[in-house]
Amino acid sequence: MSVPSAALEQLMSRISDRAEDAARLTRDLIRFPTINPPGEDYGACAEFIGDRLKARGFEVSYHRALGAPGDTDRYPRINVMARRDSGKPGPCVHFNSHIDVVAPGQGWTLDPFEGVIRDGRVYGRGACDMKGGLASSIIAVEALLDSGLDLPGAIEISGTVDEESGGYGGVAWLAERGFFSPPRVDHVIIPEPLNVDRVCIGHRGVWWAEIETRGRMAHGSMPFLGDSAIRHMGAVMERFERDLYPALAARHSDMPVVPEEARQSCLNINSVHGGEGEQFEGLPSPLVADRCRMVIDRRFLIEEPLDTVKGEVRQILDALTRDRPGFSYGLRDLFQVEPSMADRDGPVASAAARAVRRVLGREARFVCSPGTYDQKHVDRIGKLKDCIAYGPGVLELAHQPDEWVGVDDMVDAAKVMALATITLLTPGG
């Protein structure tokens, strides 16, 4: 079965006509201040999405991730899952968006939760990451339903929580219960803001760890009687500068990570704490610090096994244990995610790329994200490889003050999503 191109043209103009609806829907979503942490207003936002889709014949269910990190009666982790079955056998295309946003922070020139629509943009926390993307997917699917195209299979739209804090009360929790696995779902599109002409096929890996150096307390006027854990940590940082950073910078990936600078391995020192706490009032007391802790955030490539990533840090610490009198350390894993990369020739990536070419008249660029997102859970827990991120919005605007999404971008993205859905649901695409 193939869809006549007149019908496709009609669908495209139907979506163009919905620009205002897309903007208003994004505004309405922004007005739920779904800040994570702590996980504010999840239930109301989920219900708003569910009500809208229920009216379009979706079967809607709500799933509270009981026992997930952060789930309490005050801040329940509520996810919404909507499914529309055509009644005819066929695959299922799933659009997954996270509804949580990060705190607004400082520097806004307008209300972050009003959803101001101005000059073809919608402003607000989450406009770009990723309520604009969620709105685009809803507009795309609604236009498809209105088009009267007789598509087989099923379409799902989910609004999930906690992506910003790892996704454990959202996609991970649902994936553990089969919501992101075949045969229920075949293709997943996550409308994260990766720019409207880019198809994101995966992300680098992450390893967070805490390094602790140990010393011995003494009076600060006689530091020779003690052993400073902070100086030991300084030695760790020196070795990082001398040995680790140059090695990481030299390691390039075949993964098409964007921006270009992220196409290598990297390490961020997230925090260093040692000695007197930062919260005290008044003058410090003279002490030699007996503990110093550093949290590292290591982003690694698909070419690097996680064991190697951990091993090279441990080697530096072990070398210091041998070379440096009094040096001892602890190393504790905090969090890890393996890199994930879908096949760019797989059904969902190629359907999206074709749709980008048709809608925008230029070739899609395949990219990988510098940070992780919920694809990891679809891949690792759901065991579903055919997953991409594709959505409107400029990646660099995410988490910034005065975050916005362009209405034209949303319309284009909705067209791409609708065309990709047709390709994926139509036998012989």
Ligand SMILES: [Zn+2]
């Ligand atoms: Zn996001």
